[in-house]
Amino acid sequence: MIVCSCNVLSDGAVRACLSGSPTGPRTPAQVYACLGCSPKCGRCARTIRSIMRVALDRVAHSCTAACTSTCSAVKAQKAEGEIAA
Ligand code: FES
Incomplete structure (x- = not known):
């Protein structure tokens, strides 16, 4: 599904960009x-943010207790107030 009509970006392309690296895009x-x-135009920013939130949730829930203190995904969620600091 195309999520950004200006740049012709699909949800799959956004997800692919987010996966595979703990230092990947966070905005x-x-x-x-x-x-x-x-x-x-910026109309897609909310949708991209939503895709990112789901992807980050998956990363955070797949983390082990040992990595949560250093994980950049968890740090990003804490910074945005999505999880308790
Ligand atoms: S729809 Fe993405 S910038 Fe316009």
């Missing part, structure tokens, strides 16, 4: 940069 702007484009 919609970083997702655009990762995919080699930049925001135009």
